[in-house]
Amino acid sequence: MSRALHFHHMTPADLATTVRQVTVDVLRERDLDTTAVPEAVTVERPRNPEHGDYATNVALQVAKKVGMNPRELAQLLADVLANHPAIDTAEIAGPGFINLRLASDAQGQLVATILEAGEQFGHSELYDGQVINLEFVSANPTGPIHLGGTRWAAVGDSLGRVLEASGAKVTREYYFNDHGGQIDRFARSLVAAAKGEPTPEDGYGGGYIYDIAQVIVDKHPEALEGDAATVQETFRAEGVELMFAQIKRSLHEFGVDFDVYFHENSLFESGAVDKAVQTLKDNGNLYEAEGAWWLRSTDFGDDKDRVVIKSDGDAAYIAGDIAYVADKFDRGHTLAIYMLGADHHGYIARLRAAAQALGYDANAVEVLIGQMVNLVRDGEAVKMSKRAGTVITLEDLVEAIGVDGARYSLVRSSVDSSLDIDLDLWQKQSSDNPVYYVQYGHARLCSIDRKAAEAGVSVEGADLSLLTHEKEGDLIRTLGEFPAVVKAAAELREPHRIARYAEELASAFHKFYDSCQILPKAAEDPQPIHGARLALAQATRQVLANALGMLGVSAPERM
Known part of the structure; x- marks a missing residue:
């Protein structure tokens, strides 16, 4: 980008900083209390664009x-703000709102900033120095990943990308339950399938059980010989390994890879559970009653104390959770985020209590609960899976709408509400389909780039102060919001904000495209406005690509 013009750079965040500083200065000049000015001053796009580019309620x-x-203070602030080189006008409205219009070169500067920052636009140092353990999916290796787990795969991976873009180091972790009752039922189901017997009453059905049992028998022809315990153990060990390999493969094809696969069993084998229990006995947070050992979890906000060692001497389920939370912090993580399913509400207080009882900071444990997902076709719920019987799986969703469609449809809604995915909608090649709409915007921008090269239009030395059209302004202001959207998505752990923003940006672009001639018509020579508009189009392509990248969705160059 040419620096021939000196631009004043203004994003909404910069504008908020400016407004805050001016307010403090005006109060200081009059010996008034500057602590009355909030840390974060609100600067928003007004509902009616005729009122200006931005509005602030700081005077109120x-x-x-x-x-x-309020109006008197607003007037004093408006007088100073109007003299700022990046602000064209500052006018008072209503009881004391200030409407601000940016100078056109300040708007243009944002385009230059985006083109310079490239893939880094939207990134920040918000979580610099934070080492975050992000645990998600963690589905039991007793069957394929169902839709709830698939939702966490998409949202968790996207949240990891957003946190990394915000300066954090993120460990993506999968907690692998290879200990306990469900695994025994899985093994018994495999043995029954291998023997051609009906599925045990509490067992797992579904074609995949027969497939795995067949693989084990092919590999170990003598697997069914020997006493029941030996047979059960062969099918358990082999079955879990085969199922887990399949889960890993499914996730990898879905674009989700983990840094750490943590085996629950290892906590028992390494002595980590015994060590954690001893720590809690030593610090008095574990007490004996009715022959069992209990965690004083009510001291730390839980609704009841929890049994950790049962009266028969066996560890209760929570014992593994306690050792695991200690392990996460002992590995150097400053924050542990757990993404759990809808039936795990009780875990929130339990995990925080465990961390506190061991002497860690309860606020360093965060639990996000995700609600259920349903598939709908022709207005009817889809119930059956080809391979898994009654549960719909990750593969079923990908087969129906593709990896990009599956990831986008799962990420674009807040996880605390249940979600219906309408397959008819997500299979459409039209702007009704949100992922198609956003990807089509990106492909169209790539096509403009290709045509610009043929037409001899370049952004070199572009005069960005020419971007004064209303639709250009709307598009530039939408581009300027991206860093704030990423920040909110990171702080609130809500990557769906990025998807909704991408749709808003695609919409602002399509409106700009319909109203403004970006490239010269067939016989025309390129004019300065074409270079400026091409720069705006390239900035838009960059930000759309950055948003799609944070969702783990591809940004196609042709469609």
């Missing part, structure tokens, strides 16, 4: 506290 927030009339 501050005036009462310092004993001034």
Whole structure:
């Protein structure tokens, strides 16, 4: 980008900083209390674009506290703001709002900033120095990944990308339950399938059980010989390994890879559970009653104390959770985020209590609960899976709408509400389908780039102050919001904000495209406005690609 013009750079965040500083200065000049000014001043796009590019209510927030009339304070602020080189006009509205219009070169500068930052635009140092353990999916290796687990795969992977873009180091972790009752039922189901007997009453059905049993028998023809315990153990060990290999493969094809696969069994084998139990006995947070050992979890906000060692001497399920939370912090993580299914509400208080009882910070444990997903076709719920019988799997969803469609449809809604995915909608090649709409926007922008090269239009030396059209302004202001959207997505752990933003950006682009001639018509020579608009189109392509990248969805160059 040419630096021939000196631009004043203004994103909404910069504008908020400017407004805050001016407010502090105006109060200081009058010996008024500057602590009345909030740390974060709100600067928003007004509902009606005719009112200006941005509006702030800072005068309303501050005036009462310092004993001034809001409109009077607003006028003082507006007078100073209007003189700022990046601000064209500052006008008062209503009880004391200030409407701001940016100078056109300040708007243009944002385009230059995006093109310079490239893939880094939207990134920040918000979580610099944080080492975050992000545990998600962690589905039991007793069957394929169902839709709830698939939702966590998409959302968890996207959240990891957003946190990394915000400066954190992220460990993506899968906790592998290879200990306990469900695995025994899985093994018994495999043995029954191998013997041609009916599925045990509490066992797992589904074609995949027969497939795995067949593989084990082919590999170990003598697997069914020997006493029941030996047979059961052969099928357990082999079955879990085969199932887990399949889960890993499914996730990898879905674009989700983990840094750590943590085996629950290892906590028992390494002595980590015994060590954690001893720590809690030593610090008095474990007590004996009715022949069992209990965690004083009510001291740390849980609704009841929890049995850790049962009266028969066996560890209860929570014992593994306690050792595991210690392990996460002992590996150097500063924050542990657990992404759990809808039936795990009780875990929130339990895991925080475990961390505190061991002497860690309860606020360093965060639990996100995800709700259920249903598939709908022709208005009817889809119930059956080809391979897994009654549960719909990750593969079923990918087969129906592709990896990009599956990931996008799962990420674009807040996880705390249940989700219906309408297969008819997500299979459409039209702008009704959100992932098609956003990807089509990106492909169209790539096509503009290719045609610009043929037409001899370049962004070199572009005069970005020419971007004064209303639809250009709307598009530039939408581009400027991306860093704030990423920040909110990171802080609130809500990657769906990025998907909704991408749709808003695609919409602003399509409106700009329909209203503004980006490239010269067939026989025309390129004009300065074409270079400026091409720069705006390239900035838009970059930000759309950055948003799609944070969702783990591809940004196609042709469609």
